[in-house]
Amino acid sequence: MFKSLRLTNFKAWKDTGKIDLAPVTMLLGTNSSGKSSLLQSLLLLKQTVRSPDRTIHLNLGGDEVNDLFSFGDFDSVLKHGADSPRQFSIGFDFNRFDDSRVKAGSLETFYGKTSSGSVAVQQMKLNTDAREFRAVRRDRGAFSIFVDDEVQPRFKGRNYAPERSISFSADAIAELDQDGALVEDLSLSIRRELEGISYLGPLRRKPERDYAWNKSKPGDVGSDGSNAIGALLASALLRSEEQNYIVEGVSKWLKRMKVAEQLEVRQQGRSNRYELIIHRDGVACNLRDVGIGVSQVLPVLVVAYFAPVGSTVILEEPEIHLHPLAQSILAELFVSVSKERNVQFIVETHSEHLFRRMQTLIAKGTAKQRDVSMYFVKRRGAQALLQTLEVDEFGVVGNWPEHFFGDSVGEARQQAMARAKRMQGRANG
Known part of the structure; x- marks a missing residue:
């Protein structure tokens, strides 16, 4: 550390x-x-x-x-x-x-x-x-x-x-x-x-509809998260004491964030290709078909458990x-x-x-x-x-540095004053 x-x-x-x-x-x-x-x-x-x-x-x-x-x-x-x-x-x-x-x-x-x-x-x-x-x-x-x-x-x-x-x-x-x-x-x-050090930059790669897996795990997730899916596949498919450890960890936090209930790795037939399925509200969708936020936060969750x-x-x-x-x-x-x-x-x-x-x-x-x-x-x-x-x-x-996150109290005050002014104008009109 x-x-x-x-x-x-x-x-x-x-x-x-x-x-x-x-x-x-x-x-x-x-x-x-x-x-x-x-x-x-x-x-x-x-x-x-x-x-x-x-x-x-x-x-x-x-x-x-x-x-x-x-x-x-x-x-x-x-x-x-x-x-x-x-x-x-x-x-x-x-x-x-x-x-x-x-x-x-x-x-x-x-x-x-x-x-x-x-x-x-x-x-x-x-x-x-x-x-x-x-x-x-x-x-x-x-x-x-x-x-x-x-x-x-x-x-x-x-x-x-x-x-x-x-x-x-x-x-x-x-x-x-x-x-x-x-x-x-x-x-x-x-x-x-x-x-x-594991590094994840601000620009993460968009998801694919399916992925090939070569029965190995990557060395890191990549600065753009390009290897995050490989880490998930290895977690789900390689037999070890930590099998599904990363998948379960990621699923837990997706659920806490209320963006998904579960993450699933699903094989396509008998091929070496797999897709990531997002379960939410009783519906199962390919990762490619859900909001961009899920795919962008996925490498963040993966690296937390893969590092x-x-x-x-x-x-x-x-x-x-x-x-x-x-x-x-x-x-x-x-x-x-x-x-x-x-x-x-x-x-x-x-x-x-x-x-x-x-x-x-x-x-x-x-x-x-x-x-x-x-x-x-x-x-x-x-x-x-x-x-x-x-x-x-x-x-x-x-x-705290002044106004870095804006002035929420000031905004509320201005809204109240503007509302009162407009209501007074309507009453006078």
């Missing part, structure tokens, strides 16, 4: 400061304010650690099949007008809940631009249990390796360049002797944390095409599944209904204050600013 995040000179962010991340973290704010950039920083590191080239410092993307985003070049990521030195950084703290040898630690990496125009690590810091290991770039691509608060480097050379932004080279690990095993385990924990236990799910606008009640139920989904499966949710949303239900869950004690973090992002000129929303134990926000 990611415990905190900090960015400097990253896109619209000069310095986010330390952003505390909870089991459920919600990002709200105006359009193009910088919310997505916060999410993209973690996704940038994820696609870097997935790169087949272990010597790469940062994978800015470009491979449409394998990469989550194409970030362009160094200057596209660096905040406009960044002071010298022209560097940006990404850092985070984490806790692991699996069998990793290193259970907690942090990574902070600073990036600069080389004379050839590529992105290169300028400094990488790895921390755990009051130990710190640093790789600092020198001239001509050489790196010096420092341990703890030592002033002089242990060693330096071009063969000590960091790999994939998160780990020391094999030569550096060997030179560190006993500390080398700790650095290797720490890097492995960081890699697992990043690889465990590995202990992993992080990043969602952009999960509420798209849902009616108000269904949007509000998403808050209950995040809180419930986070507790049930130890899955972290980082959610970027514009939904007032989702936010208001989260306030209600805190007021009822269903969600604890420590389990939910909420932030408001806004722009001041070219700079993004982050405001922590102060939510008390009764779900009341003490510093």
Whole structure:
């Protein structure tokens, strides 16, 4: 689980400061304010650690099949007008809940631009249990390796360049002797944390009328939810202790949202093709024939149950095409599944209904204050600013940005005044 995040000179962010991340973290704010950039920083590191080239410092993307985003070049990521030195950084703290040898630690990496125009690590810091290991770039691509608060480097050379932004080279690990095993385990924990991210973007694929199944399950749901149906088919058709676990979980929340009573996987004859059937009000319909909201929320529900236990799910606008009640139920989904499966949710949303239900869950004690973090992002000129929303134990926000969700009281007042004025006009007429 990611415990905190900090960015400097990253896109619209000069310095986010330390952003505390909870089991459920919600990002709200105006359009193009910088919310997505916060999410993209973690996704940038994820696609870097997935790169087949272990010597790469940062994978800015470009491979449409394998990469989550194409970030362009160094200057596209660096905040406009960044002071010298022209560097940006990404850092985070984490806790692991699996069998990793290193259970907690942090990574902070600073990036600069080389004379050839590529992105290169300028400094990488790895921390755990009051130990710190640093790789600092020198001239001509050489790196010096420092341990703890030592002033002089242990060693330096071009063969000590960091790999994939998160780990020391094999030569550096060997030179560190006993500390080398700790650095290797720490890097492995960081890699697992990043690889465990499941990302679902705001644009989800429309459903097909039927699907072929190759008797396997996908690695993830895909950033557009394209593999969500494959995950459902595998859940329904592969025999295991968790058979139908995802299907039943999805059906439960569709019912809570009052958009369906049950989800069914139905085989077409004896072929390898299957259709998804939505049951509602005694009628069974193909997924293709029901409202777009069902198909758009389906990947959100699937990823909540398909993501590995202990992993992080990043969602952009999960509420798209849902009616108000269904949007509000998403808050209950995040809180419930986070507790049930130890899955972290980082959610970027514009939904007032989702936010208001989260306030209600805190007021009822269903969600604890420590389990939910909420932030408001806004722009001041070219700079993004982050405001922590102060939510008390009764779900009341003490510093809510004015008019973000509109002025419901003001609207009601204007309606009453307009109604009174028109009625008076009719009486006088």
